[in-house]
Amino acid sequence: MSAIEIQNRLPVASPAEVRRALMRLFAADKGRAVQILVLYVLAAALSVAVPVLLGHVVDGIRAGWTVGRINLVCGLIVVCVAVQFVLSRLGRRAGYRFGERAAARLREGVVGRVLGLPLDRVEQAGRGDLGTRTASDVNTVADLLRYSGPTIATAFIEVIALYVATFAVDPLLGLCSLLTLPLLLLTARRYLRRAGEMFRGERAAMSEAAETLTASGTGARTVAALALQQERRSMGYRRAETMYEWFMRVLGLQNEFFLALLWLNRIQLVLVIAAAGWWALQGGMSLGTAVAAITLTVRIANPTNTVMAQLNGFQQGTAALARIEGVNRVATARREAVPNGTEVRLDAVTFGYDGGPDVLHGLNLHPAPGERLAVVGPSGAGKSTIARLLAGIDRPRTGSATFGGVPVCDIGVEELRRHVVLVTQEHYVFAATLRDNLMLAAPEAGDALLEAALRRVDAEWALTEGLDTMLGDEHRRLSTAEAQQIALARVVVADPDVVILDEATAGIDPARAGKVESALAAALEGRTVITIAHQLQAARSADRIAVVEAGRIAEEGTHEDLLAANGVYAGLWRAWQGNRARHFAG
């Protein structure tokens, strides 16, 4: 991965920002949060009452309680457990629901923000990064909020209640039970410091292995064609080995952590037994108190282990939240300019990507309103960059890209798209009905309008299958050509003043491309249409042709002008038509 790719990643929130984000999630539902806390504390207190009451029973038996009295206290224990069960259930339900609401707020928030991100920023960062943040990161945090969060909270409160109860039974024994706590905290910290890296390493090794095997599978024919079996085998085995090594490293870490937990849990118990027994032997403590303290300490292990086991999930959850909050930190420029007129133009623009060298050098392009302008030239000449500047995705370094007299980049997105639409060869089909896929620009459009648009782009198949057809990989998978037709039909529905087609018909069969193009031209009659192509078929019928070479306009004029000028275009055209010329000449 290059330095530029990393530099362009979306930001990640700092720990302080993550804490604030968590606080905001709680503050948004404050009343409920308090209510849940109260329920958790009451449930924990009642469950802790069981060993405390056991201590009383022990002293009672020694003091010669009647069976009736014992039954009474034991009955009280059962009542405590029953009430505890009800409170625990109510608390959990409220906790899970709280998590569900917080998760919903979180995901709706992030999707809302993603829809408002500046496009150039999104494209620099790559879809993968943003996709991970809105999909798996949101799910990780949601799971934390829904279940692990409440589970950690209940267990944590129970641990505190148990320590408090031990103190209440006997303060000195309470102190004794705290002796192992610093070691426990150190163990947890040491584990957490290394766990993140280990689990990330393991996951990365796993996804590399998956990528390698998936490549072998999707490239099966290439493997067969080039006899790559041995290489794919050794590559797969290498990935398996790396994964094994990470697995063993994680194993080492977990083994160390669990070993420490097992020791600390039971050493704490031995310490409390030793102290309680010593005092009881000295006669400074009743047997019941000693038994209560000991059985309380036996209980501490379970919730402590629950908290410890969830630590890593908690850490992963906060890391995911940091990435989600990072989306918040992307600066969104205010775009408020209002265009006056429908003229789009580039004046003396220079532009380069990511601090790289200029790819456009003082380029001018003035399509007249209603004109059909073709931009042609070799690959890498800067044609697509021109399209991006005209569409307001990128901002020129110097010079200006304007629509209606104001910089395209300053016009609000919603305003701009009513006037200027860019269609590229990257055509996206949503997993939604054909109708939803078409009416993006005009939610109020009727079926008749949509069907007319489909007819314009020669999409008979779509008319046959109907507007209610579900599209997308899981339902109806579209070919490249069909997806392009959908993209073009969207433009017909949108009906903007300026349409920029960047290789928009590249995937359509040559026999049909011409037909689609002429139908589209008819549909866009009176609009400014800028067609960008590396092949020449689209150029000839245009009102004007601009030839781009190495970031500059090399020639401009009608087809006939350019042929007469006998320059770059004429050369290209002859290459294109050379054989025909030869045929007619011979």
Place this chain on the structure above:
Amino acid sequence: MHPIPPPTARRLLVDHARPHARRIAIGVLMYLSAGALSMSQLWMLGRIIDEGIIARDARAFAFWLALMLFAVIVQPLFWSVGFRLFVGAEAENQRAMLRRLTDHLNTAATGVRGRISAGELVNLSSEDTRKAAGSVSEIGFFFNNFAMFIVGSVLVWSIHPLLGIVVIAGSALTALVIGPLLGRLQRRQADYRKMIGDLTAHAADIVGGLRVLRGIGGDLLFADRYRERSAALQRTGYRVANSISWIHALQYSLPIVFVAAITWTGALLAADRTITIGGLASAFSFATVFIAVSGGLIGTASVLVASRVAAGRIARFLAIETDVDDGGTVRGAGGELSDPDTGLVVPPGGLTVVVTAETACALEACERLARYRDSEAAWGTKPLSAYALDEVRERIMLLTDEDHLFAGTLRTTLRAEPNEALAAIETACAHDVYTGLGATLEAHVAEGGRNLSGGQRQRLRLARALAAGPEVLLAVEPTSAVDSHTESLIAERVAATRAMKSTLVVTTSPLWLARADRVAWMAEGKVHATGTHAELVADPAYRTLTSHGAD
């Protein structure tokens, strides 16, 4: 490669556990010892109270305490050795499964095309292997918990049979009540999980089509729809929270109920002097620890079910067989390649161009000629299927846009001596790929050529095919993403460098046709006419097709 019959899910798990039998046996012993020691500590607790504290015997107190401390120190060591053995076996198991998947991809070869999606392959090699391999260590945990349960029950029984009955009945009740409830919950949650998956997919859809949504519109529409579905998910989540809170509360409270039952029973027995106070404290502690044990046993059951399901998916993948029969034996020979289905013929030597409006038909014909589909195609006088498959693969190469660029360097991609590799780059006009990556053959090519543009990928694939120098090259639209100027150069160079070999190109570009020795015009899935371009161009339909409407 030996053909191994595809296993069943159970067979797969057993086969992969078998090499670790010794390790598992020792691990089970370790876990059993650890479990027994853990439980005996609680029994010693009773002795400490009875013989030490109540009897006011400092020596007995010190003795039992020292013994307990010893058990406390040693028990985790047993556990740790067992853990290492089991999880180590799991790690090796996972490695073995990944290796098996890797080998099977080679065995099934092109048979996997269309039989398994990229997404399924990702899951197979990550989550499914992980879950299936995890069955080994889960069985270890089972033995650990099982030992704790048995030893604990026996020790409680030794305190008093009635307490033993309560403990065993209580554990059984917990497992019987919570186990099925959890099963039902998991089924109910399947819908909920699916909704989460759908919503996630919806978010991914929004991100994927972000440019369209912002460039054309629909962002508000999609945001609204997302919010609607998010709210629906929240409502379902509420319902799930309703039932799951019951189950989790039961899971948590049922063991406490049975701690209370033990306490009550034990207290009455102790009042009766049938058991000692130490026995009561021990029984109470056992009951407390059994909470974790019964939870562990229930967990094991659901993990093993998941392992089984994952192993089933792996087994299904291992059952996929190769789609091209490798029974041929002929080597050498060769000659004219012909496809009776379409009437397409590739004579030895020279450039043949196939002109058609239906690229898919031409592609299928090429797949038959390169033996990626079994057919009646012939090579010289013999059927193509009579030739050894590796011989066909070496001598006939198909080039399409579907060809994969594997992660590696330019050198490993082109698989040729440096001068040949550079010559192939030159012929394919891929010099910009070479210089763009730093003008070295050691430059990195990302998986699928993701660090290259579409046009660059296409030319690099062409360069790779040229570098392989096959006797017959069947190229389908090899220059569709290339500008006219470059396309013209490529056609010229390919025709020149491969003059002595056979090359077939499916295209309607006049730039290729200008170099063609021979043109086959296909219409409606059959070769309609053959001849030189100059001869065919007299036909208006052919002219329309090859002049891109620029009349």
